[in-house]
Amino acid sequence: MTEITRMRRGVVASLFFVALLAAWQAMVISGRWSPVLLPEPASVAAYLWGAAADGSLFEAMSVTLRRLFVGYAIGVAIGLPLGLLSSTWYFVEDTIGVLALGLQTLPSVCWIPLALLWFGQSEGAMLFVVIMGTVWSVVIATDAGARTIPPVYSRAARTMGSEGFHKWTRVILPASLPFLISGMKQGWAFAWRSLMAAEIYVTILTGFGLGHLLHYGRELHAMDQVLGIMLVIVVIGLLADKALFAPWERFLHRRWGTGLKPG
Amino acid sequence: MEHQAARGELVVEHVSKWFRTREAAVHALDDVSLNVRAGEFVCLVGPSGCGKTTLLDVMAGLTTPDSGQVLADGELVMGPGRHRLVMFQEAALFPWLDVRGNVLFGLKLVAELTRRQRLDTARDYLRLVGLERFARANVHQLSGGMKQRAALARALAPDPHVLLMDEPFSALDALTREQLYGDIQRIWAARRQTILLVTHNVREAACLGDRVILMSHHPGRIREEFPITLARPRNINSLELASYALEITTALKSYVSEVVE
Numbered sequence: 126m127t128e129i130t131r132m133r134r135g136v137v138a139s140l141f142f143v144a145l146l147a148a149w150q151a152m153v154i155s156g157r158w159s160p161v162l163l164p165e166p167a168s169v170a171a172y173l174w175g176a177a178a179d180g181s182l183f184e185a186m187s188v189t190l191r192r193l194f195v196g197y198a199i200g201v202a203i204g205l206p207l208g209l210l211s212s213t214w215y216f217v218e219d220t221i222g223v224l225a226l227g228l229q230t231l232p233s234v235c236w237i238p239l240a241l242l243w244f245g246q247s248e249g250a251m252l253f254v255v256i257m258g259t260v261w262s263v264v265i266a267t268d269a270g271a272r273t274i275p276p277v278y279s280r281a282a283r284t285m286g287s288e289g290f291h292k293w294t295r296v297i298l299p300a301s302l303p304f305l306i307s308g309m310k311q312g313w314a315f316a317w318r319s320l321m322a323a324e325i326y327v328t329i330l331t332g333f334g335l336g337h338l339l340h341y342g343r344e345l346h347a348m349d350q351v352l353g354i355m356l357v358i359v360v361i362g363l364l365a366d367k368a369l370f371a372p373w374e375r376f377l378h379r380r381w382g383t384g385l386k387p388g
Numbered sequence: 389m390e391h392q393a394a395r396g397e398l399v400v401e402h403v404s405k406w407f408r409t410r411e412a413a414v415h416a417l418d419d420v421s422l423n424v425r426a427g428e429f430v431c432l433v434g435p436s437g438c439g440k441t442t443l444l445d446v447m448a449g450l451t452t453p454d455s456g457q458v459l460a461d462g463e464l465v466m467g468p469g470r471h472r473l474v475m476f477q478e479a480a481l482f483p484w485l486d487v488r489g490n491v492l493f494g495l496k497l498v499a500e501l502t503r504r505q506r507l508d509t510a511r512d513y514l515r516l517v518g519l520e521r522f523a524r525a526n527v528h529q530l531s532g533g534m535k536q537r538a539a540l541a542r543a544l545a546p547d548p549h550v551l552l553m554d555e556p557f558s559a560l561d562a563l564t565r566e567q568l569y570g571d572i573q574r575i576w577a578a579r580r581q582t583i584l585l586v587t588h589n590v591r592e593a594a595c596l597g598d599r600v601i602l603m604s605h606h607p608g609r610i611r612e613e614f615p616i617t618l619a620r621p622r623n624i625n626s627l628e629l630a631s632y633a634l635e636i637t638t639a640l641k642s643y644v645s646e647v648v649e
Contacts, residue, residue, distance in 0.1 A: 280474070284449075284470070286469065286498075379526065
């Protein structure tokens with residue numbers, strides 16, 4: 126991509142978001158909606174500025190992200206090996222595989238009552254919900270990915286003397302990388318959703334996350350807070366995508382030669 | 389008749405193999421015996437479904453025969469091993485590694501080599517197949533012919549005693565194929581590695597092999613063998629070669645019509 130195209134794309138994207146803000150502002154100015162329900166962009170910005178200045182925003186972000194990373198890491202650590210196993214071993218496919226398929230369809234909010242009864246209003250309940258939201262989709266994506274690996278890779282590896290653990294780590298795992306990454310990405314999205322659901326429903330005293338701020342925003346009818354926190358959640362999701370997954374995807378596209386746009 | 393087995397000698401003794409599914413049983417190999425001398429280039433030709441790829445898999449140790457056995461270097465083949473490397477129909481190069489990484493894959497499994505030796509060996513073999521400038525290229529950037537060259541370098545680098553080739557040229561265009569015939573002959577002349585090539589292309593077999601062994605299907609059996617005494621290097625377009633190919637093709641057609649009758 127040339128420098129000019131890159132700049133042009135940047136300008137177009139910026140214009141789009143400026144236009145979105147302008148449309149929002151225009152809706153506020155039109156006066157058709159109560160400012161309690163539709164605050165202007167500036168007051169949302171003012172809320173965010175204030176929350177950032179008194180530290181409450183960063184406190185909530187760090188609480189939320191800590192829960193998210195721990196739960197997600199555990200979910201992936203459980204889901205990846207299970208997915209690989211179920212792709213090769215009928216026993217795991219017929220047991221864990223079926224379980225995963227079933228539980229993946231269960232919206233993660235549904236785990237909250239159970240988590241509350243088992244763990245009480247504690248960090249443990251939060252973690253449980255995030256893990257349950259993550260692990261099954263990772264299992265399924267990994268399993269599906271490992272199944273599509275051409276058998277010739279494994280045959281070629283075996284003739285060169287790669288067996289067992291070496292074959293798993295040097296052949297099966299890298300060969301399923303494209304699917305692992307999409308599985309991990311999906312797992313990330315599910316973890317994020319489950320955690321937000323858990324934080325909105327469950328108040329625990331060991332830390333107020335972004336979900337709690339959102340919840341209290343509603344209780345206080347503070348629409349600027351609600352919108353501001355929603356914005357933060359969206360931005361974190363975007364940044365996580367760019368920071369965590371984009372480098373891997375670039376590597377994939379370069380190596381595998383996939384995702385190249387014509388022209 | 390005990391004798392010291394030479395490095396690269398391959399002996400197939402009374403190998404039979406059935407493939408059973410719920411619907412049908414296929415007799416893929418029926419009492420196949422075959423000797424490949426050390427340093428010999430043998431081509432296995434037959435109609436599709438004659439079990440020639442199965443036979444190659446059995447020799448590679450990737451498939452276990454129902455009866456019979458394979459001896460490589462005088463030792464019973466129990467599973468795949470790096471003294472018998474396979475070049476597959478598709479290049480089977482690993483897309484997550486660059487070209488050099490692919491060549492290094494097998495070398496890294498040779499425990500006695502140092503890192504330096506591995507890198508040097510990989511470079512030498514990439515040069516041998518004319519890919520030294522593409523060492524750091526990604527697999528998808530190579531053409532079909534270059535991919536098979538890289539696969540050849542990967543299979544040769546760990547210095548196997550036997551190279552098993554499973555229709556490695558079948559997906560290539562005619563010009564690229566001819567180029568590779570030249571390369572294979574040059575490399576084989578220099579190294580005298582035992583090579584067993586499976587193909588359905590009679591001319592290709594006559595061009596490369598010391599012997600061409602014909603198989604027929606239902607069940608898969610060895611029928612006949614043709615020694616090719618032409619001088620090397622051989623040109624696939626030469627008239628002498630064409631007359632060999634004609635003779636072999638005639639024999640091949642007679643087996644196919646037997647089955648139809």
